[in-house]
Amino acid sequence: MHLVELRWLAVGGQLVTIAAAAGLMNVPLPLVQMLTLLGLLGVFNFASSIRARSRLPVHEAELFAGLLMDVIVLTGQLYFSGGIRNPFIFLYVLQVALASVLLHRRYAWAILGFATAGFVALTAWHEPLAISTGVGSEFSIPYVAGLLVCFLLDASLLVIFIERIGRSLRERDERLAQLRQRAAEEEHIVRMGLLASGAAHELGTPLATLSVILSDWSHMAPFAAEPELREEIEEMQRQITRCKQIVSSILVSAGSSRAEAMERTTLRKFFDELARQWRTSRGAQLELSRSDLPDPTIASDPALRQMIDNVLDNALEAAPGGCIELQARCENDDLVVLVRDEGPGFSPDAITRLGTPYASTKGSAGRGLGLFLAVNVARTLGGSIRAHNGNRGAEVRISIPLAALTVEADGPDNT
Numbered sequence: 001m002h003l004v005e006l007r008w009l010a011v012g013g014q015l016v017t018i019a020a021a022a023g024l025m026n027v028p029l030p031l032v033q034m035l036t037l038l039g040l041l042g043v044f045n046f047a048s049s050i051r052a053r054s055r056l057p058v059h060e061a062e063l064f065a066g067l068l069m070d071v072i073v074l075t076g077q078l079y080f081s082g083g084i085r086n087p088f089i090f091l092y093v094l095q096v097a098l099a100s101v102l103l104h105r106r107y108a109w110a111i112l113g114f115a116t117a118g119f120v121a122l123t124a125w126h127e128p129l130a131i132s133t134g135v136g137s138e139f140s141i142p143y144v145a146g147l148l149v150c151f152l153l154d155a156s157l158l159v160i161f162i163e164r165i166g167r168s169l170r171e172r173d174e175r176l177a178q179l180r181q182r183a184a185e186e187e188h189i190v191r192m193g194l195l196a197s198g199a200a201h202e203l204g205t206p207l208a209t210l211s212v213i214l215s216d217w218s219h220m221a222p223f224a225a226e227p228e229l230r231e232e233i234e235e236m237q238r239q240i241t242r243c244k245q246i247v248s249s250i251l252v253s254a255g256s257s258r259a260e261a262m263e264r265t266t267l268r269k270f271f272d273e274l275a276r277q278w279r280t281s282r283g284a285q286l287e288l289s290r291s292d293l294p295d296p297t298i299a300s301d302p303a304l305r306q307m308i309d310n311v312l313d314n315a316l317e318a319a320p321g322g323c324i325e326l327q328a329r330c331e332n333d334d335l336v337v338l339v340r341d342e343g344p345g346f347s348p349d350a351i352t353r354l355g356t357p358y359a360s361t362k363g364s365a366g367r368g369l370g371l372f373l374a375v376n377v378a379r380t381l382g383g384s385i386r387a388h389n390g391n392r393g394a395e396v397r398i399s400i401p402l403a404a405l406t407v408e409a410d411g412p413d414n415t
Helices: 002-024 029-054 062-080 089-103 105-124 141-219 227-253 267-282 302-318 348-352 369-380
Strands: 262-267 284-288 297-299 324-331 334-340 384-389 394-401
Touching: 002 029, 002 062, 002 089, 002 141, 062 089, 062 105, 062 334, 089 141, 141 284, 227 267, 262 267, 267 284, 267 297, 267 302, 267 324, 302 324, 302 334, 302 369, 302 394, 348 384, 369 384, 369 394
Parallel strands: 284 324
Antiparallel strands: 262 297, 324 334, 334 394, 384 394
16 A cells, blocks of 8 residues: 555656646657556556555565556656656666565566666667756756756655555554463463363352351241341352352353353343342442343343453442442444443553553452453453543443344244
């Protein structure tokens, strides 16, 4: 694409130069032939721009053909305007420089060969240019002016091209750095997944034992007769139930056969159930808004539920006494989930490091994994998470393609 842009600059520069030579300096030029060549170059570059916008990779042979076309058109223009006596003969150097940067060595040497052949041919065959090039000790003013313009063109185009190539290389390096960081984060996820899966299996037995013991206690006369003890036992049973749900979610994510398969539900029912369970297990205020949300059939993915729970938990820790707002809506083809709290908001550094493992604002070692896991789950589903500070506190925006969640309504039940 950079070569196409440079060629448009070359087309414009040649047009201005021809107009200045013929109109201002009264140099007799074969305008029909020269403008025809310029028009052919413009048509070729227009086709090249269409080709550059396609998603197919551009082969080196195509770049070679483009530069060869530039050399041929330049040779034709010089043929009609004095040949080697034209000060713009040094534009060949620009073509060779571009070839050395863009092409493999054999193609670069081929461009140099064609440019040299054109240079040599123009010494013998060309239309004479009615302008003095200076035969004594001094060059004519028009010739020196032409040399100056040629130098400025060569230098300016090289600066523009090399600057853009350098920018492209920097952007490529940034993308590579992001890919390396993502690979490192995914390695963190794999390690945590293995650790969590193993811990989930180990926790299953003691949780089941505690559940049986608490169930027995709830039916014993000494505990049943004391309302306060009975309430505490019920609260412990609710917390154990929550722990079992967390263990089951971990095992689902790990692909364990112990976990139940994902079930069909609707989008509104999913958020209603998520909000109800979160309020019950956390004992906190949560305001759910989903009035304009469509209601397609979706797969109730535990990873999606855990991701939203993590964001809600972070909001609750930021504003323990406030009301958390959960809003779900659709924008175009994306499901957008907004979580707002009434806390102090994110610091600029926290927003920059959003989703980085162990980047916690709570001052505790080993924390900061909630949003990290949420960001990676959203990324796996083809979405993203963004954070910023609103009017009252922090706001986290989750965006996920709705197609990643929906299933056919008349398909099999096991999704």
